[in-house]
Amino acid sequence: MSKVGETTLVLDLSALGHNYNYLQSKINPETKFLGVVKAFAYGSDMVTIAQKLEQLGADYLAVAYVREGVLLREAGINLPVLVLHPLASNFDDLISHHLEPSIYSRNILNQFLEAVKTKNQTDYPVHIKFNTGLNRLGFSESDINLIAEETKGNGNVKIVSCFSHLAASEDINERDFSLNQIKSFKILSDVLKKKLGYTPMRHMLNTSGIINYPEAQFEMVRSGIGLYGYGNQDEIDAQLKPVATLKTIISQIHIIGANESVGYNRAFKSKRLIKSATLPIGHADGIGRLYGKGKGSVVIKGQKAPILGNVCMDMIMVDVTEINCKEGDEAIVFGPANSAEKFASRANTISYEILTAISQRVKREVINQ
Ligand SMILES: *Cc1c(COP(=O)(O)O)cnc(C)c1O
Numbered sequence: 001m002s003k004v005g006e007t008t009l010v011l012d013l014s015a016l017g018h019n020y021n022y023l024q025s026k027i028n029p030e031t032k033f034l035g036v037v038k039a040f041a042y043g044s045d046m047v048t049i050a051q052k053l054e055q056l057g058a059d060y061l062a063v064a065y066v067r068e069g070v071l072l073r074e075a076g077i078n079l080p081v082l083v084l085h086p087l088a089s090n091f092d093d094l095i096s097h098h099l100e101p102s103i104y105s106r107n108i109l110n111q112f113l114e115a116v117k118t119k120n121q122t123d124y125p126v127h128i129k130f131n132t133g134l135n136r137l138g139f140s141e142s143d144i145n146l147i148a149e150e151t152k153g154n155g156n157v158k159i160v161s162c163f164s165h166l167a168a169s170e171d172i173n174e175r176d177f178s179l180n181q182i183k184s185f186k187i188l189s190d191v192l193k194k195k196l197g198y199t200p201m202r203h204m205l206n207t208s209g210i211i212n213y214p215e216a217q218f219e220m221v222r223s224g225i226g227l228y229g230y231g232n233q234d235e236i237d238a239q240l241k242p243v244a245t246l247k248t249i250i251s252q253i254h255i256i257g258a259n260e261s262v263g264y265n266r267a268f269k270s271k272r273l274i275k276s277a278t279l280p281i282g283h284a285d286g287i288g289r290l291y292g293k294g295k296g297s298v299v300i301k302g303q304k305a306p307i308l309g310n311v312c313m314d315m316i317m318v319d320v321t322e323i324n325c326k327e328g329d330e331a332i333v334f335g336p337a338n339s340a341e342k343f344a345s346r347a348n349t350i351s352y353e354i355l356t357a358i359s360q361r362v363k364r365e366v367i368n369q
Helices: 013-025 038-043 046-056 066-074 088-096 106-118 141-151 172-196 207-212 340-345 351-357
Strands: 008-012 032-036 060-063 081-083 100-103 124-129 157-163 201-203 220-223 244-249 252-256 274-279 297-300 303-308 316-319 330-334 363-367
Touching (some): 013 032, 013 046, 013 363, 032 046, 038 046, 060 066, 066 088, 100 106, 106 141, 106 157, 157 172, 340 351
Parallel strands (some): 008 363, 032 060, 081 100, 124 157, 157 201
Antiparallel strands (some): 008 244, 244 330, 252 274, 274 316, 297 330
């Protein structure tokens, strides 16, 4: 890896390839693979990741919002792109960039049908989202008649898939709930298929679903976090490789005497003589204040250095009393040497949150293309 001169998020595309192959090994060869690249590809670099997934042979991509899909199209990505949460105000952009909407409510269905009619579209690909227990977005069984009636015959849209989302795929204690969701989804998709007279693809599994419920892979799976190297379980994390490494350098070292304090609000007060290192990364870069006061630690020279006191906007101070280090030395916030999942869990959050939090101010560097 290259030498760090400033805070950098290093993206290892060979790790992405490894994770993609690992996830593929968990599903049947004929099952399609959708790579989720929403939120800047989980805080990394959406276009770079999408290009690599296209090259690896992914069948589909998904983003949350239309604006994200537009960025993919402007970068020349040609794969079909499912927009998980389109809003009616963005339908013009969605259609002109040939993005495929998730249709999740009667309201959205009617507004989308209006939009495709106005634009004289035929067989425009759409995806029907069913709510099977997450209670976030999606139709219920009582809506299926309407979906079939409104879409059949008019020729403006074609339902290419129906899908649903598990609420607790990573939680073994909720296995019965998940199995019930899968059962309902099967019933709902059967009813839809009958009413439509043709057979849309079905998909329901996210990363932990692929691991824990492979019998429910249907015709496609949707993976996000696994591609980026995290699997919500230690045994799976051991098989995956983190794509992103967040590193920075020590800007300055201070010797702090007993009864002195460090940082804003004097949130750390020293009981003894210690050594602190100031790093050029703060909450504006994505290291939230929840990581302050010892919750988060970086790794310097292979050793843990806990955050002292409050996280500042542009800096943190870490305890390096026991570490033989100097100004200009490297500090790893997370990566293979300090898993983002472990970093996050000490502050009671999850890998998804810390990964997607890394702000656009942080330089991205791509390696092993
Ligand atoms: C974000 C998302 C995914 C990806 O989930 P991971 O746990 O990251 O694999 C899949 N499906 C839907 C609907 C999502 O919103």
